[in-house]
Each structure stands twice: as structure tokens, then as C-alpha cells.
Amino acid sequence: MTISSTPEGVSVAPRHVRFDVSEELKTLWHGNDAFRTAFFNALSLQFPDGEQQFINAVRLYRDRIDDPKLKAEIRGFIGQEALHSREHQHYNDGLKARGYDVEGMDARFRKHMEWVGKLPPSRQLAGTCGAEHYTAVLANAILRNPQWMEGATPTMRELWRWHAIEETEHKAVAYDVYRACVGNDNLRRIVFLFVTYNFFKYTFLNTCSMLKTEGKLWSLRTWLGGINFLWGRPGVLRRCLPEFLAYFRRDFQPWQQDNRALLKASLADLEVRYQQAS
Ligand SMILES: [Fe+2]
Ligand SMILES: [Fe+2]
Secondary structure, eight states, X not given: OOOOOOOTTOOOOOOOOOOOOTTGGGSOTBTTOHHHHHHHHHHHHHHHHHHHHHHHHHHTTGGGOXXXXXXXHHHHHHHXXXXXXXXXXXXXXXXXXXXXXXXXXXXXXXXXXXHHTTSOHHHHHHHHHHHHHHHHHHHHHHHHOGGGGTTBOHHHHHHHHHHHXXXXXXXXXXXXXXXXXXXXXXXXXXXXXHHHHHHHHHHHHHHHHHHHHTTOTTOHHHHHHHHHHHHSSSOHHHHHHHHHHGGGSTTOOGGGSOOHHXXXXXHHHHHHHHHHHO
């Protein structure tokens, strides 16, 4: 029986790429803007441990899946997340050069992820689906609105685009496993509330920590610019809000937002750049 809901024309397979962003991380790489730089760095700080937990949660159920298409996609999902985790680990190591308390921020988040790793398997998988929804919506937004990364240094822009492309490709994998093996819609939605709280909590705390190092924690100008970026114009979070909330619909399914055309265009662009680089 086919369980996979990943549509025709989308393949889930890792790309073995490396990004050297160590020099760019010595600067305020996102347009010399302290808030934007700290916000994206704060997201990156959650990826190595977060994505490892996504892999662990899906692994808890992979033996129960018979659909060969979904089995192959699980392999691809694990490969993609493992490489994201590796590249974001390098990224986060590079953040130390700017004097940020990376160890402190990592320790705080790792403690939380260790707690998540002890939850019952169904909740771990529900948490993964919720977190994957956030990454999928943000990924779509980054690909659809390249102007949001305007001013970012070139390798950083590429790294975030590569991650956004692969998050889009595998956005339904954990969800399909959940639907086949757990299927509890209320649990999925309740756990999403916890994921929401923690996602914004750690993003906020890490952003504050890095702004403090930059000497900008109490800068009204920095915060007004940041609030405008997220909630005003362009309003990164404001514009994503309806899509975040779609997860509460009973009939929610990640590919209801069919962004295959955007994915295809982004992929062509990415591959042209790889060929030029090699
Ligand atoms: Fe990822
Ligand atoms: Fe993912």
C-alpha cells in the first residue's frame, strides 16, 4: 500500500555539499544588521541537536513501514538531516569566532532535547512533525522571497537556500510515518503547541544572547528593526502565520501547499551554481 504523500517529481536524496562560512561568520553577515544576523544564527543553533532528534524519532518507527517509496524517502530524510546537522555544526563552531557564548546556548538547548528524547515515541514523532512544519513553512518563504536574504553574504545565502530546498523535498516524510504508525490527530496538534512554545523560546533566548555580545541587547533601534523584519515589513513571521496555523486543520497535509514549481526553479538555480563552483 502506498503511504507516501510526496508527489510525483520530488525526490528525497541528500546532496553531499560543504559550505565554508567561517570568514563570513566573523561579520554581521546578514546585511551588517545585528538583529537579522542573530535571528538566523539562533535558528542555526537549534539545528544540529534538533535534526538529530528528528532522525531518532523517525528511526523509532521505520521498521513498521512497508511502502517501498516511503522507505526510500526515510533513507533520504535521514541522509539530508544528517548533512544539515553536520553543516550547521560547522556553522555554529564558526560563531565562536565572534565571541558568542555558543557553549552556553548549546548546553541550554541540549538539555531540552535530552528531555524530548525521553518522551514516549509517539510524542517524539509528533514533535518532529510539528518542527518539520515550521522548517517547511520557513523554507518555502525563503525560496519564495529571495529579497528576505538580500544583503546576506553569498555562501550564507547558498547555505540557507540549500537547506530550504531539502526541507521542502522531505516535508511530508515524518508526517507520513506519523499518519501510518500513530495517526492520532489530537496528539499531533497538542504537541504542536509545545513545539511552538519551545521553538520561539529558544530562538528568542539565543537571539538575545548574541545581541548582548554585540552590545545591542538594549538598542531600541535594533529591536524596532527586528520587529519590523519579523512582523511588519517584510514581516517574515507575519506572512508565514496563516501557513503555520494550517497545521491545526484536521485534514492538514504538508503537500496541500504544493510548491513543486518553486522547488523546481530553486533547484535549477542551485545546480547551476554548483556546476559553476566545481
Ligand atoms: Fe534540515
Ligand atoms: Fe527537516
